Amino acid sequence: MTSPTWDPALYTAFGDHRSRPFYDLTGRIAAAAPRRVVDLGCGPGDLTASLAERWPGAEVEGVDSSEAMLDAARSRYAGREGLRFTHGDILHWEPEEDVDVVVSNAALHWVSGHQGLMGRWLEQLAPGAWLAVQVPGSFSSPSHALLRELAESSQWEHRLRGVLRHTDPVSEPRGYLDLMLEAGWDADVWETTYLQVLTGEDAVLTWVRGTGMRPVLDALSAAEAAQFEEQYNQLLFDAYPAVERDGVVTTVYPFRRIFCVGRKPA
Template sequence: MSASANGSPAKPDWQPALYKRFAGERERPALDLIQRVPLDRPDFILDVGCGAGNVTALLRERWPQSRLLGMDNSPAMLTAARRLLPEVAFVEGDAARWTPPEPPDLLFTNAVLQWLPHHETLFPRLFGLVRPGGVMAVQMPRNHGRPSHTLMIETAKSGPWRAKLATQIDRPAPVAEPAFYARLMAPLADNVEIWETDYLMRLAGDNPVVTWTRATGLRPFMEPLDEDEKTRFEADYAERIRKAYPPEADGSTLFAFKRIFILAVRPA
């Protein structure tokens, strides 16, 4: 799932097949958020940053009678989404600027907005697209203070690629504390619910945390590097990750991943 905006990281070359590794673990937060949406039968649902359509399919399963529109900035992801759900409309767009053809009853965005800066203006803009009485539902990873992400910065600082990765090294944390969003959305909404969940996942494979981040958070670090640098950077990062997330006795790896959820209801 992806989005772009001025001041955000370079648009990554998303690979749907790689992103779908650990698909069940990636979809669980979306399922948990869907179950909390306080709408019985929304007429029109907008999936912002729909990616390969996996979450769009979950929305369709939950509300089969609703009209659905998926939006993403990655042509590769949209191709995969159209293949998965040929009956659903998908369009290319930038979540920071794009406007839907009509106000949605539900604006749903899963693991997307962490890629975009300026949440102080982005969230009110997106919320303003929602139909009065409608809902904006947001899920974002907030694992940026954990080794899975801090070791990217550590690796970037310690190698000959430091100058190339200065933007990523200096980038502030992309997701704020829950209180920031509570204060931001409360004056705009009839009701705001915010909570966090720490998912403790048991991942299979050799050094699977690297496989997980390779599809998402690691991508902006790899994009500016040449092929030799990419190989050496990932090897350095992988060694650090192996020490931070050692395998369990059965060969699996425990990986704790924090996510923040936001539900905001527009005044009718």
């Protein structure tokens, strides 16, 4: 699957919800004074910048394949000492000798066979290095299942065949744990389901539009995308009922995340 196009403003519309898993992930990294920190799939750069604040003595590099995301990051953090943003494909990234911390937050599920990449990094990273990965575990949730079902319907199948990944985009937590342990790393793997309270009439649609729906929007014309969204949104209304309290419409959107943090013994 080719990389989707990204809209930095849309992606950050639910900034607090999207950033919380990052901090839960990186909070388990106990590196004291890393030389170089790399954030793979850095997006608009806000979370990468937090790594530079945490480790001011480190060279912090954000890597992303989206020029739109990198433009947003460079514009916001131009001139920040020790922080840079690089265009690159995760599939071809390899750690250099001075990389002590690698973070990938909500990015590796876009890379087919990323488990193999992780296995290579586990071998290549220097003793004492840290690897921290977070991926969504929501591919069987109603939002994603309904998206696939609609894309496979008779109306849309001819336009969207092969656009969405259907099988094993991520491993279960035990798979990541075994991957690290078999490489001889110390590992900490867990999962969390966040009960996100989203605000607005079309909150779940807006959430998915910023991430999992991107390949569909890329494949359709503007008129087709509007029609698809209308049909999809009705399915979402049924799956995720909204509630109005004191004039505010909210929807509870459960979102499962899988976390994997490991350290290579020195």
